[in-house]
Amino acid sequence: MSKVTTSSLQKFKQEGRKITALTAYDASFAGAFDAEGIDVLLVGDSLGMVLQGHNDTLPVTVADIAYHTRCVHRGIERALLIADMPFMSYATPEQTLQNAALLMQAGANMVKVEGGEWLLPSVTMLTERGIPVCGHLGLTPQSVHVFGGFKVQGRDEDNSQRILREAKALQAAGAQLLVLECIPASLAKLITDCLSIPVIGIGAGKDTDGQILVMHDVLGISSGYIPRFSKNYLQQSGDIRAAIRCYIDEVTRGSFPAAEHTFN
């Protein structure tokens, strides 16, 4: 069982092997997901909603993410571990560097940041100093109040062109992975085909290089509703490990996401 690295993800893209990813926040669940063969685990700021009970991700702090990153790091051997940089922890390049370093020291292998052109100097600065970066475009939940709600992005020509342009710019600035959230499947395919770095989708259709979901949605234990792009795998499986195996299998075979999980 060899450790998944940024080079492995790049190789998976080149080979057309789908990348499987989930969020995780503690050592026990992370250990189980890792043992079942998940490629990437994300300590997402979604923890503000699914663990802390907030309505959005804005109250999450660097200390919260660092704590959960340490927990997940202790539970896993193989998966690549990404730590989310929370709201306002990367508003300036200096602040970004300081907070990203804390998350790497907590055990992350990469940090994830939400946003496009304004972030490019920070992405370059992090990668030049040895911190791999995952970009995040589309429905970036930290901007929920700018969007006026959790809404699908990139539906009109101007916005889809902007997202494509920003995806290319993030890659050029040094990002080694990109998450696309809640955008039309056709746009996600176009971006995935244009980029040489791997692209992981959530609500972005089946043609990205991999998929990520929030673990609480996969296990059907989210407090509110399950988003349309997600799927409760526990419902059809006997236990948590079987549910995760089923998710990994469906992503790998390309049968998840299906049309009903996709925005057009």
Ligand code: KIV
């Ligand atoms: O915070 C999170 O869990 C995320 C994923 C939904 C991609 O950013």
